[in-house]
Amino acid sequence: MFVFNPEHRLLFNSIFFLEFFLVFYTIYVLSAKHDHFRKWYLIAFSLYFYYLAGGDTIAINLFGFHFSLNYFILLVICAVVTHLLANKMYYAEKRSTQKSLLTLIIAGNLLMLAYFKYTNFFIQNLNALFHGDFALHNIILPIGISFFVFEAISYAVDLYRKQMKPAGSLLDFCFYITFFPKLVAGPIIRAKDFLPQMKNKLHLSKEDASAAIFLILIGLIKKAVISDYISTNFVDRVFDSPMSYTAFENLMSVYGYTLQIYCDFSGYSDMAIGLSLLMGFHIPPNFLTPYKSQSITEFWRRWHISLSSWLRDYLYISLGGNRKGKIRTYINLFLTMLIGGLWHGASWKFVIWGGLHGAILGVERFFKQFIKVPDNRFSRIICILFTFHFVAFCWIFFRADSFESAGKVISNIGKLTFAPNEWLAILEGYKNVFILLVIGYIMHFLPEKLVNSIKAGFNNTPLIVKAAIAGLIFWTIFATASSGPQPFIYFQF
Numbered sequence: 001m002f003v004f005n006p007e008h009r010l011l012f013n014s015i016f017f018l019e020f021f022l023v024f025y026t027i028y029v030l031s032a033k034h035d036h037f038r039k040w041y042l043i044a045f046s047l048y049f050y051y052l053a054g055g056d057t058i059a060i061n062l063f064g065f066h067f068s069l070n071y072f073i074l075l076v077i078c079a080v081v082t083h084l085l086a087n088k089m090y091y092a093e094k095r096s097t098q099k100s101l102l103t104l105i106i107a108g109n110l111l112m113l114a115y116f117k118y119t120n121f122f123i124q125n126l127n128a129l130f131h132g133d134f135a136l137h138n139i140i141l142p143i144g145i146s147f148f149v150f151e152a153i154s155y156a157v158d159l160y161r162k163q164m165k166p167a168g169s170l171l172d173f174c175f176y177i178t179f180f181p182k183l184v185a186g187p188i189i190r191a192k193d194f195l196p197q198m199k200n201k202l203h204l205s206k207e208d209a210s211a212a213i214f215l216i217l218i219g220l221i222k223k224a225v226i227s228d229y230i231s232t233n234f235v236d237r238v239f240d241s242p243m244s245y246t247a248f249e250n251l252m253s254v255y256g257y258t259l260q261i262y263c264d265f266s267g268y269s270d271m272a273i274g275l276s277l278l279m280g281f282h283i284p285p286n287f288l289t290p291y292k293s294q295s296i297t298e299f300w301r302r303w304h305i306s307l308s309s310w311l312r313d314y315l316y317i318s319l320g321g322n323r324k325g326k327i328r329t330y331i332n333l334f335l336t337m338l339i340g341g342l343w344h345g346a347s348w349k350f351v352i353w354g355g356l357h358g359a360i361l362g363v364e365r366f367f368k369q370f371i372k373v374p375d376n377r378f379s380r381i382i383c384i385l386f387t388f389h390f391v392a393f394c395w396i397f398f399r400a401d402s403f404e405s406a407g408k409v410i411s412n413i414g415k416l417t418f419a420p421n422e423w424l425a426i427l428e429g430y431k432n433v434f435i436l437l438v439i440g441y442i443m444h445f446l447p448e449k450l451v452n453s454i455k456a457g458f459n460n461t462p463l464i465v466k467a468a469i470a471g472l473i474f475w476t477i478f479a480t481a482s483s484g485p486q487p488f489i490y491f492q493f
Contacts (some may be wrong), residue, residue, distance in 0.1 A: 017476035020049075021275070028279065039175050040197075042279075046178035047072045053143055053184050075178060078109065081154040083166075083173040090159045090166050092397035095485045098160060105156040109149045116141050146343060150175055150310055155191040157314055164192035172198060181272040181279075185265070187286040187306035194281065202280040205346040210459040213466060215274030217473050222267030225476040226440045227260045233434040235260055239399055242408040247416040248423050249383035250409050256433070258392040259440045262291065265304070289444055291391070294373075294383035296360045301389060311340050333365065334358035344398070349406065353397045360390065 019230055022043050031038045050072045089101035118134045127134055155173075158164045167173035176194050238245045238253035245253070269286035276283045290302035300308045315335040322329040334355070341354015373379050400406035427434050458466070 001195065003256060021478050025278065029202065033066055036171075039171050039485060040294045042180075043171070043174050043178050045073070046180035046183060049180040050143070050178070050183055063134075074112065074142055074145070074185075076147060076174075078112065078148060078152055079174045079177040080170065082156060082177075083170050083451075086156045086159050087166050089156065102156055102160045106153055109152050113145055113149045115139075119345045147186045147188055148183065150188050150307075151177060151191070154188070154310060154314055158190065158192050162193075167191065167195055179276075179281075181275040182283065185268050185272075186304075187269055187272065187283060187309050189283060189306065193284075197281050200280060204278065204280065207459060208277055211455070212274040212277035213470070214455055214458050215270045215277070219267040219270030219274065219472060220358060220473055220477060221262035222270065223442075224267075225473075225480050227263035227267060229438075229480045230256045230433050231260050231264075234430055235272065235399075239401070239409065242405065242412050245412070246422065246426065248419070249428055250412040251428075252426070252434075252437075254392050254396055254409065254413070256437060258291075258388075258395050259437060259444075261395065261398070262287070262444070263440055266479060289448075291388050291444055293387050294380055294385060295364055295387055296357060296390065297364050299387060300357070300361070307340070307343075311336050326337070330362040330365065335493050338363060349397045349400065349403060352395050353404075355399070356394050 027041065028038065031041060085101050085105050085108075089098050089105070092098045092101065093291075112315055116139055123134050123136055126132055130459075155176075159166060167176065171190075172195060175198060176189075176191055179189075182189055235253050236254040238249055239257070242250055242253075248479070266287040273283045273285070284305070286305050288302040288305065290299050293302055316332055319332040319335060320328055321332060324332075335358070337354045337358030338351060339354070341352070341357070344350045344353070359449035360411045373383060396409050397406050400409060458469075461469075
């Protein structure tokens with residue numbers, strides 16, 4: 001029996017975190033020349049951050065023994081066991097021994113993930129299939145488990161493939177796994193990209209500092225201003241009771257959620273990348289304006305890049321990729337996205353979401369052999385619109401509480417009629433929501449050259465102006481907040 005009593009969560013979009021980080025960062029900078037202390041200090045801080053982000057302890061009753069643990073113990077166990085077994089695997093002389101140890105590492109991490117994430121899903125489906133009455137377990141999903149498990153697996157696979165050398169020490173590997181900016185919601189960073197940076201001395205240039213602050217501020221705008229406001233004041237209300245709202249409101253809630261989930265997750269990624277940059281670590285972008293994509297294939301090159309590239313390199317290629325014929329390629333694409341959907345949550349609605357994306361990826365790959373889309377502005381706009389609306393349709397299954405709820409949203413939208421007066425009344429009633437929707441989509445679709453110019457302009461502004469901009473953004477966050485800081489959507493994964 002598991003009992004969970006969370007106190008509060010430490011979120012990037014809270015003032016508490018800002019105060020927390022400033023104290024941490026001051027000591028981090030002062031200890032930059034003492035490499036060993038810096039590692040211990042960051043690991044300790046990351047574990048404490050994980051504790052505050054995820055809640056307090058779990059009480060476990062196992063074979064009559066009662067004891068309490070915090071979920072960060074799982075993180076430590078994952079790091080220590082993965083490092084020891086991966087080291088042994090790398091230096092093993094026999095390929096069969098290496099393969100056995102790799103299997104053990106992958107199986108151990110996936111079993112841990114499966115227990116916490118899929119036990120009740122398995123029991124529910126078992127009961128449904130065989131009319132059973134097995135009781136569900138009160139299991140709380142440890143925050144960020146999907147992310148650090150995938151990082152541990154990629155580390156072991158890269159060692160097995162001889163694409164990198166092992167971490168210099170257990171301390172180095174724990175530093176990598178527990179690194180707090182990406183710990184609870186990604187991006188999923190490869191050890192071969194991160195570990196070499198640990199050898200670099202902390203040297204924060206003016207350009208890096210400006211870029212980091214810009215990313216953090218943009219992330220805050222996306223999350224705390226746009227995403228949270230349209231979520232609490234419109235999207236959540238409609239999706240919680242779709243039949244209580246008009247067809248137009250249901251349609252707008254889908255467009256709203258499409259923007260909300262992008263701003264929420266890319267906002268977190270921006271902040272994580274910015275914080276990492278302040279600490280001397282360069283992490284590549286996790287989102288590249290995905291709604292500008294002209295196909296679903298392109299969308300997955302722009303959306304949650306660290307996950308899509310992980311699925312490609314460690315699942316799709318392992319299944320055979322495109323090396324075993326056309327039919328097998330389509331099957332591998334579909335299975336990869338199906339499993340990617342299940343990774344997002346223990347529910348059939350996530351499987352359907354992944355399956356829809358997998359199916360369209362196969363369709364695109366098939367027709368690409370016979371149809372060449374003209375490369376002109378009109379065709380690009382049409383492709384972007386089709387891609388955007390397919391993605392938005394799929395988000396209905398991702399957001400809805402159940403298939404029944406998703407069906408209600410879809411059927412309600414299907415009743416949409418041309419009623420401009422009714423639409424104007426709704427737009428007026430939710431004026432602030434729709435203003436933020438327009439601002440959010442404009443921000444997303446700004447030309448890349450203009451965005452780069454804005455970044456360059458911010459970099460060239462005096463420090464006092466940067467401070468004034470930051471102050472204005474924090475004031476806006478307080479002015480638009482209808483409640484306390486909202487958890488990030490991807491915390492649940």
